[in-house]
Amino acid sequence: MKSVEDFNLIKESARCLRCSRPGCVSSCPVGNDIPSFLQLARQGDARGAVQLIGHPFGEICGYVCPHESQCQGGCVLARRGRPVLTGEVERRLFADNPYLVTVRGDAAANTSVAVVGGGVSGLTFAVKMYEQGADVTVFEKDELLSTLRLIPEFRLPRAAIDRVVDCVEDKFRFVRRRVDSELLRRIADDYDVVYLASGASRCYGLNIQGEDFATPYSDFLNKNGAFLNGDGDLRGKKVIVIGGGNTAMDCARSARRLGARTAVAYRRRREDMPAFDKEVSAAVSEGAEFVYNVAPVSVSRVGHGLELTLAETECEGRGKLTVTERVRTEQCDVIVTALGSTFDDSIVEGLDDLTGSEKFFIGGDADGGKTVARAVADAMRVARIVSEKTCGK
Ligand code: SF4
Incomplete structure (x- = not known):
């Protein structure tokens, strides 16, 4: 295999065969349209490729996701010895062209959204709802993406985390408070949608x-x-x-x-x-x-x-x-x-009526230990559900 220094992003993207039934897509937890992503990369449209992915975590996935068992594991070329190195393409494109969070629709206009947890899943959900025109508030007592910050620098550079924070920090209202069951109840009273992504905080x-x-x-x-x-x-x-x-x-x-x-x-x-x-x-x-x-x-x-x-x-x-x-x-x-670690379920203690309600969703590590891609996938899935529900409200 070529060394990372020899890596040519356009040549690597051009190796993609644009399969009619791409194994890379079915192996990607997020279901990213990888053939189109690679085609845009091959054409030199880095911005288009990044925006197609639809969330800001491409570079971080590039560093920490197990590509050999996800997109690259499903690539037809893996059987011939070397899959398209999608993770490496993604990592490099996002590093040079951070995702742009902008309002792209009004499916969730006039909808107030509370996100509990400023981790991967919470921020992805916040981005997707903001893009649909929602008014988003993120509750997080610690620094954003604090769990990712525990991954050592040699595996995940701080600069990659900071680039994600830069994408989102002026888009939402942030409330720096620890959310317990009492506050969660009040949040649910005040917002149309609640996404609980408080992570697996109990070691x-x-x-x-x-x-x-x-x-x-x-x-x-x-x-x-x-x-x-x-x-x-x-x-x-x-x-x-x-x-x-x-x-x-x-x-x-x-x-x-x-x-x-x-x-x-x-x-x-x-x-x-x-x-x-x-x-x-x-x-x-x-x-x-x-x-x-x-x-x-x-x-x-x-x-x-x-x-x-x-x-x-x-x-x-x-x-x-x-x-x-x-x-x-x-x-x-x-x-x-x-x-x-596991989800600290004291946050939902005594809130069965809320957790069973249509306005409440749970995802990310709060719903079981996950990779970055799976935490993103949860948020994208719930965002689609919410957008469909609120459309025409
Ligand atoms: S499976 Fe491999 S070759 Fe086929 S579309 Fe996906 S990345 Fe391209």
């Missing part, structure tokens, strides 16, 4: 003795910026990351870059890990070690370090998992937990 814990000695991934990755800026480092230290997803790989690679000996402890087999293959490979090539079929049992402080007790596990693929009595201990300095 899973270890639920073992000594858990407080471990560092949650969000703290580790947040502090990582300070470490990388020279405020600290992990040289000579040993870090154990517990988990098997992309975030665990981010933590492991960050720890390696900070100079630590690093091991990833995962409770199942290599092939059961939820992390994308390319992320696991990157962690391996950067020197992280992996220990499979182990589950944490306890953490204790020993001198200045930590002792992690692990039990061997037996699993049937991603099915039944048995934790055995066979244990071992590992000495280390930092334990990072990256066990995933």
Whole structure:
């Protein structure tokens, strides 16, 4: 495969065969019209190609989506050895030509829309409703796209995130408040449509003795910026990351870059890990070690370090998992937990009448862990439903 430096966007786009039944489109969670996108790119119409995609996250998808199992995995040319590198084309076009958010219709005119959550899905929905003429308010207590900002710079440059924020920040009204169930009720009273995309904000814990000695991934990755800026480092230290997803790989690679000996402890087999293959490979090539079929049992402080007790596990693929009595201990300095996160459902507690109503929609990570493309797809789907409903209102 050609190196990224050799990449010629127009030549790559011209490789597309414009298939009559394009596998790239059916494999894209958003259903992007990839053949038309590539044709516009080949013709040098970068602006047209970007606007055709219809949302501002093309560059970010280009960086973090698993193209090999989405658009590129479905490309007919993958069977001949090299798919059209749609993700790379998308990433480069969007970086140079950020999406323009403009009003394009009036299907949702006179409709007030509240979006709870300034993440990928929330902002995509806000953009689509604004484009349909709606009056949009986004409720977000943190910085916009704060979850994306936990992805280390080496995987997702901050500039790409900032370009999205630049596209949207003067288009909506932003309310910097944490939304709880009481406020959600009031929002529902005041707005015609509510889209809840508050993300998966509740981190899973270890639920073992000594858990407080471990560092949650969000703290580790947040502090990582300070470490990388020279405020600290992990040289000579040993870090154990517990988990098997992309975030665990981010933590492991960050720890390696900070100079630590690093091991990833995962409770199942290599092939059961939820992390994308390319992320696991990157962690391996950067020197992280992996220990499979182990589950944490306890953490204790020993001198200045930590002792992690692990039990061997037996699993049937991603099915039944048995934790055995066979244990071992590992000495280390930092334990990072990256066990995933889930929707904080306290926000909808006691609101069954609202969540069952026609004005209420839920999407993004609040509706189950998602890739960027799937979070975008949720928002686009709901925006279509709302536009159809409000049309002719
Ligand atoms: S499957 Fe590949 S070759 Fe066919 S239209 Fe899609 S990108 Fe082009």
